[in-house]
Amino acid sequence: MAEARIIDGKGFAAGLRARIGAAVEQLRTTHALVPGLAVVLVGEDPASAIYVRNKGEQTREAGMHSVTHRLDASTSQDELLRLVNQLNNDPSIHGILVQLPLPGHIDAQAVLSAIDPAKDVDGFHVVNAGRLSVGLPALVPCTPLGCMMLLKDTVKDLRGMHAVVVGRSNIVGKPMAQLLLQADCTVTIAHSRTRDLAGICREADILVAAVGRPEMVKGDWIKEGAVVIDVGINRVPARDPAAAAAGKTRIVGDVCYAEAASVAGAITPVPGGVGPMTIACLLANTVTAACRSAGVPLPAGIGL
């Protein structure tokens, strides 16, 4: 059996960032429009600090306006809401991202709801979830948007394919299902309560795993030739027992890659598959938001 084609998310994301850079340059020269992204970090979570730094760097590399607000962990909800409101009213800012998780004393839902839906580049606002659901132009959560870009690049015509999404989070599983449905796939959403998950997965022409459980999807869950999109990023002990004992780790997806690669037609690796798409899609969403707010057509190669 042939090995699956490896879907190079890292390479695709680099190409997308390059297209975004060119689009930003064109928007600046043609429309005097500079897309601006504000990222808000509350507290000292080390992983969040790294994400926020990466987002800022990639935003600047694309030639966009980048602002990062780093607030103390003791920041009150009111203070945070005031900042969000200020950013909502700032014409140089087209995208607002409040890095999650927020400290426990802050109601994350209240903060996300306060973001102007037109600037909600994370796509977490109920207005964007609703617009996506009913088929109106929306800002789509970055990870499923990235998955969809990789799928469209891999498959070309998704119509009539049976897509199975494992996982039903608001951030990945549900919006992923909506995008696949818009692309005319038959869509099944499976989850922790699903009976015969392996059997359901085996029907998938397109299998999207987004459950956060290391290597849960086995090779014999996959139909021969299926396209497998692995959203999981799970840290597990290193293979080498001595290294593992010393606390060394490695990153694996939700799919057992070695097994799956010998059955699937195409598969995203972890790392280097879906992961690099997320920040690139955040930049793409910011360009989209800027173009919509300015009434300027979105340059080609940025959206779905």
Next chain:
Amino acid sequence: MAEARIIDGKGFAAGLRARIGAAVEQLRTTHALVPGLAVVLVGEDPASAIYVRNKGEQTREAGMHSVTHRLDASTSQDELLRLVNQLNNDPSIHGILVQLPLPGHIDAQAVLSAIDPAKDVDGFHVVNAGRLSVGLPALVPCTPLGCMMLLKDTVKDLRGMHAVVVGRSNIVGKPMAQLLLQADCTVTIAHSRTRDLAGICREADILVAAVGRPEMVKGDWIKEGAVVIDVGINRVPARDPAAAAAGKTRIVGDVCYAEAASVAGAITPVPGGVGPMTIACLLANTVTAACRSAGVPLPAGIGL
């Protein structure tokens, strides 16, 4: 093979209306709260006129406050938006329903978007679609809400069942899928582009047909013992050729009832199944909206 249990939507709807009547009485005496529904009809469409009259009658029969606005077909979009705004600000009105279809010169999406989401008892506003999608309390479109009530009454525990929804409209198919997912079903959404629709349907423990094509779902598409919810209401020529030639018609669902009833475990008839639930659920949504706006707990037996 045993004949399927017939799911008596007409009877269930009558019971629901009785519970709503009792709840309205209780809200009036205990909280001085009288739920109010405003229905807006633009133009002279005969079917719409009948629906609107039925809605008004059933609202009054439940002891609720009922207002019907009948506007001329030439009413401008601005006039209609002014009326919606006035109803949004009217404290005696808890539910607003603008009867569709609207005349061609009016942008229905603009009108539906103007309704306060808290009064959107049709559940068509993007905020309600989004709230349903992310699992926040929402006003849910009446037909899928009614289907879900019948299902919960029939099945008791839906968890882990495989539900297949045929049809992906914003009014029925998509919200139905969301409700089934919330009830922990594995959910497949099929539609006109689905390959091997019969095979997909045969996997369903719960099959919801909402496509608007007379008797499209055949008996051999149904797994033995499945629960079949037929949302279709299609008018076809009468069986008797002479009567048909004279223009007589009859109503059939999207499911070939006679065939299906010999395979399914339970099935909704057409008429008398899902149909009668829709207006009853409109009343239920109005009571829900009134209770939420007043900060009063919803009486038992009204919601899901």
